[in-house]
Amino acid sequence: MEYTDRILEYFKEITGIPRESGNEERMREYLIRFAHTRGLECRTDSVGNVCIVKEAAPGKENVSTLVLQGHQDMVCEKTAGSTHNFLTDPIDYVIEDGWMIARETTLGADDGIGVAAMLMILGSELPTGKIECVFTTSEETGMDGAFGMQKGFFTGKTLINLDSEDEGQLFIGCAGxxxxxxxxxxxxxxxxxxxxxxxxxxxxxxxxxxxxxxxxxxxxxxxxxxxxxxxxxxxxxxxxxxxxxxxxxxxxxxxxxxxxxxxxxxxxxxxxxxxxxxxxxxxxxxxxxxxxxxxxxxxxxxxxxxxxxxxxxxxxxxxxxxxxxxxxxxxxxxxxxxxxxxxxxxxxxxxxxxxxxxxxxxxxxxxxxxxxxxxxxxxxxxxxxxxxPGWKPNPDSPILRACVSSYRKLFGREPQVKAIHAGLECGLFEEKFGGLDMISFGPTLRGVHAPGERLDLASLERFTAHLIDVITNCNQTV
Ligand SMILES: [Zn+2]
Known part of the structure; x- marks a missing residue:
């Protein structure tokens, strides 16, 4: 509960930061400031990607590094009559019947909620191994950040992408x-x-x-x-x-x-x-x-x-x-x-x-x-x-096994394991860097890329519990 609230607080803060694809400077500055005020290692590159590192908690130094990843930008769509200016105005939303809903615009939970989840983890004392949080740019307009990323920008070999929109579904592949x-x-x-x-x-x-x-x-x-x-x-x-x-x-x-x-x-x-x-x-x-x-x-x-x-x-x-x-x-x-x-x-x-x-x-x-x-x-x-490039599913993936057993333990049911017929940055990471074990999941979003985009708050609680359980328990045996 408490962790979910923190994610939501970060997300509300992010809805105040203009971040249309190609215009992520203020988001990038926000991330850099976030890292500096907490004394966290932070690197950026020429295409605007940001990587913030959370060092291993005491006793977790031997756990292998985990990468969390999401994108800084959002799709900016508004209703025909809206006077919203995406370069200056904060997103206007309401919380109603368990949903957080944008009034006249996209909400940017795709992928602001993934970004907020990473900030919560970076700012927490959760007992994890070393975590690299990677925030890419311009995913929505051609994955420019992932395309431009150089080898070594992150070092972990296990990656959780937080850019999916159906809680209870784990994605292990995508189309090219x-x-x-x-x-x-x-x-x-x-x-x-x-x-x-x-x-x-x-x-x-x-x-x-x-x-x-x-x-x-x-x-x-x-x-x-x-x-x-x-x-x-x-x-x-x-x-x-x-x-x-x-x-x-x-x-x-x-x-x-x-x-x-x-x-x-x-x-x-x-x-x-x-x-x-x-x-x-x-x-x-x-x-x-x-x-x-x-x-x-x-x-x-x-x-x-x-x-x-x-x-x-x-x-x-x-x-x-x-x-x-x-x-x-x-x-x-x-x-x-x-x-x-x-x-x-x-x-x-x-x-x-x-x-x-x-x-x-x-x-x-x-x-x-x-x-x-x-x-x-x-x-x-x-x-x-x-x-x-696409991302070919690996049904024997260790991170998939960890996520499935965690989900079963927490909620007493099986998550669905799926691939999507759309692009995810995971395909590019695998092609460019190779040897990665990856998965993608997130809370439930509806109407993404359109005005009225909304976030299911109950699903955000399950997502938070699942993510925390996975990152505090996975990669232990390496
Ligand atoms: Zn997205």
């Missing part, structure tokens, strides 16, 4: 990923005088995270609209513009296109049929999708016929969704791809962004190549970027 971008260059073509211009759109899909939610059967608006347009190509369509999706890691919720067609009525009735079939297909998993087709006006010319055909064929052929499930861990998506966005880039270019994930490196490479080939065949220039 890569983004694949295709650029189509085109010439302009005049709109046919006899053609009618239409704006067709698919909107209001649920979307979601392209890792965690790729297996939920949600509609991909970009994929769906492209499929319709590809079929209209056979009826002589001219494509003026297309715009859909946003971030590489989000399933696109909407897509619209301006087209010109020889027979607007025929196109409209084919679209109505297409919409009906699609609404049926997604009646259970994405029920509120809306379809629109309206007369429009365009001053812009069309994309030349040749590129239009090649582009739409490639979009229709490009895979989206789950490619393979894991055979080792039930229910885990092993490999997936997200057809994330399509935009007119100006100067005669259409840019398509896709994102592939897999816990198996060769499978990730295979699906990224398949997507790339699909667009290259259509004449696009393709690039891969933002690659990060």
């Amino acid at each position: 990923g890569v983004d694949t971008t295709a650029t189509f260059a085109f010439n302009n073509e005049a709109l046919n005088d006899d053609f009618k211009v239409l704006k067709v759109s698919i909107t209001n899909g649920l979307g979601g995270h392209s890792g965690d939610e790729i297996n939920k059967g949600r509609m991909n608006a970009v994929k769906a609209l492209s499929t319709f347009l590809a079929s209209e190509d056979g009826h002589g369509l001219q494509l003026v513009s297309i715009d859909g999706g946003n971030k590489p890691n989000a399933i696109p919720r909407e897509c619209s296109a301006v087209i010109a067609v020889p027979d607007a009525d025929a196109t409209s009735s084919r679209f109505a049929e297409f919409s009906k079939a699609l609404a049926n297909e997604y009646a259970d998993t994405d029920p509120d999708v809306e379809f629109g087709i309206l007369p429009a006006y365009s001053e812009s010319p069309a994309v030349c016929a040749q590129v239009t055909s090649a582009f739409l064929k490639a979009m229709a052929a490009c895979p989206h969704g789950v490619i393979a499930m894991s055979r080792d861990i039930e229910g885990l998506v092993e490999t997936s791809t997200n057809l994330a966005s399509v935009k007119m880039a100006g100067d005669g270019k259409i840019v398509v962004v896709t994102s592939q994930r897999s816990s198996v490196t060769t499978s990730r490479e295979e699906i990224a190549k398949a997507v790339a080939d699909c667009f290259r065949t259509g004449g696009a220039v393709v690039e891969h970027h933002s690659e990060y």
